[in-house]
Amino acid sequence: MSTGPRRIVCLTEEPTEVLYALGEQDRIVGISGFTVRPARARKEKPKVSAFTSAKVGEILKLHPDLVIGFSDIQADIAAELIRQGVEVWISNHRSVAGIVDYVRRLGAMVGAADMAVAYADRLQAGIDAVAAQAATLPRRPKVYFEEWDEPRISGIRWVAELVRIAGGDDIFPELAAQSLAKHRILADDAQIIARAPDIVFGSWCGKKFQPRKVAERPGWENVPAVRDGQLHEIKSPIILQPGPAALTDGLNEMARHIHAWAGSKN
Structure with missing residues (x-):
């Protein structure tokens, strides 16, 4: 007999991706408008939220028995839904280990614990395989991950961890520990230039990364x-969502560029 919530609204992409991967997509009655994975979700499910806003009235019409969101940024949405009597789960995982555990927890909530554990184990095996390959590289690049360009914002914790797993060294590890983007703002470019990144990964959360604009920044001409x-886009849907995409496509894309860099330096 099926257990757990039957009518779930996902305010971000990662619960949607996980539930589809577990074969539990029939429970989903509404999704985020930013959802791109899996592609079929956009065709099958009504879009009822952005990231910082949601159509609360439309959500209520769906009669959800659980709404799933992420982080303090969605606290106001969660509070309004709670006041309307809706059960809400706001996860706040920020690390690679946290993402893997999130898969297990979400699976348990919908009565698919065994499937979720198996899926999480496959994700971890993929991560371990990338790490093993990275350990064979002859050298490691210094990597600057730019989450936003104006102002410059460096990468969040799970991104910095994935850079390391892929074979690089994040140049702002002290900032990666800061969960809020406002605490990862770089006051001026001199901080970046001084750390001389070998690779720049750009993922400008919702807009296209422009290598030319980066290269034309004053003082950047001598940055390695x-x-x-070595200015590469990592598309935001596969790296800035704390879900399976980051652990698979996002990690593999960064590893591809890092391996190419390491090979070119032989």
């Missing part, structure tokens, strides 16, 4: 990444 043409 600019000098060597």
Whole structure:
């Protein structure tokens, strides 16, 4: 007999991706408008939220027995739904280990614990395989991950961890521990230039990364990444969502560029 919530609204992409991966997509009655994974979800499910806003009235019409969101940024949405009598789960996982555990917890909530454990184990095996390959690299690049360009914002914790797993060294590890984007703002470019990144990964959360604009920044002409043409986009849906996409496609894309850099330096 099926257990757990039957009518779930997902305010972000990662619960949607996980539930589809577990074969539990029939429980989903509403999704985030930013959802791109899996592609079929956009065709099958009504879009009722952005990231910082939601159509509360439309959500209530769906009669959800659980709404799933992420982080303090969705606290106001959660509070309004709670006041309307809706059960809400706001996860706040920020690390690679946290993402893997999130898969297990969400699976348990919908009565698919065994499937979720198996899926989480496969995700972890993929991570371990990338780490093992990275351990064979002859050298490790210094990596600057830019989550936003104006102002410059460096990468969040799970991104910095994935950079390390892929074979690079994040140049702002002290900022990666800060969960809020406002605490990862870089006051001026001198901080970045001084740390001389070999690779720049850009993921400008919702807009296209423009390597030319990065290369034309004043004072950046001698940054190794600019000098060597190592300015690469990692599309935000596969790295800035704390879900399976980051642990698979996002990690593999960064590893591909890092391995190419390491090979070119032999």
